[in-house]
Amino acid sequence: MNGLIALLGSGEYLPVMDDVDRYLLANSGSKNGKPRVVCLPTAAGQEGDASIGRWSKMGFDHFQRLGADVQAVPVIDSESANDPQWESAVENADLIYFSGGNPGYLYQTMKGSRVWVAAQKAWTRGAVYAGCSAGAMILSQQMPGFRMPGQQSQNAFGILPIKFTIPHFDAIPGMWKPLIFTLRRALKAGEIILGVDENTALIGTLRVGGEWKVMGASKVHLFTRAGEQVYKDGETLSLPE
Numbered sequence: 001m002n003g004l005i006a007l008l009g010s011g012e013y014l015p016v017m018d019d020v021d022r023y024l025l026a027n028s029g030s031k032n033g034k035p036r037v038v039c040l041p042t043a044a045g046q047e048g049d050a051s052i053g054r055w056s057k058m059g060f061d062h063f064q065r066l067g068a069d070v071q072a073v074p075v076i077d078s079e080s081a082n083d084p085q086w087e088s089a090v091e092n093a094d095l096i097y098f099s100g101g102n103p104g105y106l107y108q109t110m111k112g113s114r115v116w117v118a119a120q121k122a123w124t125r126g127a128v129y130a131g132c133s134a135g136a137m138i139l140s141q142q143m144p145g146f147r148m149p150g151q152q153s154q155n156a157f158g159i160l161p162i163k164f165t166i167p168h169f170d171a172i173p174g175m176w177k178p179l180i181f182t183l184r185r186a187l188k189a190g191e192i193i194l195g196v197d198e199n200t201a202l203i204g205t206l207r208v209g210g211e212w213k214v215m216g217a218s219k220v221h222l223f224t225r226a227g228e229q230v231y232k233d234g235e236t237l238s239l240p241e
Helices: 015-026 049-065 084-091 103-110 114-125 174-185
Strands: 005-008 036-040 069-072 095-098 128-132 142-144 153-155 164-166 193-196 200-204 212-216 219-224 227-232
Touching (some): 005 015, 015 049, 015 128, 015 200, 036 049, 049 069, 049 095, 114 128, 142 174
Parallel strands (some): 036 095, 095 128, 164 193
Antiparallel strands (some): 005 200, 142 153, 193 219, 200 212
8 A cells, every 4th residue: 555544533524624634635646636535435334325325425525525526435235345337436546435334344345345456456556545433443453343242353454563443542432441451451562552532543654664643633542562652633653564
């Protein structure tokens, strides 16, 4: 992935994230002056037509207001994830945006699909990946089992050198905090967990030595075996290589 990667804790398609999304659009590598954006409501694919339609409309309205050439792509299940017309739309995008929902469902739907392969081609070319909540979690090595009682974690794509990415970090319900404590205690040397607060993004690239910048209303938390470091808007951090 040569383009920017944005991991968002929450706030997709809301005015509170305008500065973040303007930054992503400006750095999307668009050659035509008007970045091509595709919004994918895939993580909400099990939530019904009303939810899918709401996320699609929010994404379309938001990025149109920011001056982009935007398309809401209805990839909501395995069939649509292998539809050649959506494959083409994703491959030719300058910014690919996954909104929130069920991370496990998003991972299973994307895994091995034509749309996911197309997205990787776009990112290799320099397009931006933006993932909010579930969309951020699938790039880590694993995903915590918040939605699966009794199951601590499941595999993710492992694109980033992050053991777990936990969105909505400053708003985590108390019943999930013991699981997070367990995940932190199980970290091995060199492993990290990222907690991304709501209305906040961590933005960077996979280039060796690249810095990742915090943008937004709150903070990003980096956990290692040694402890926790907290970064706020404008501050930078490095990920393990």
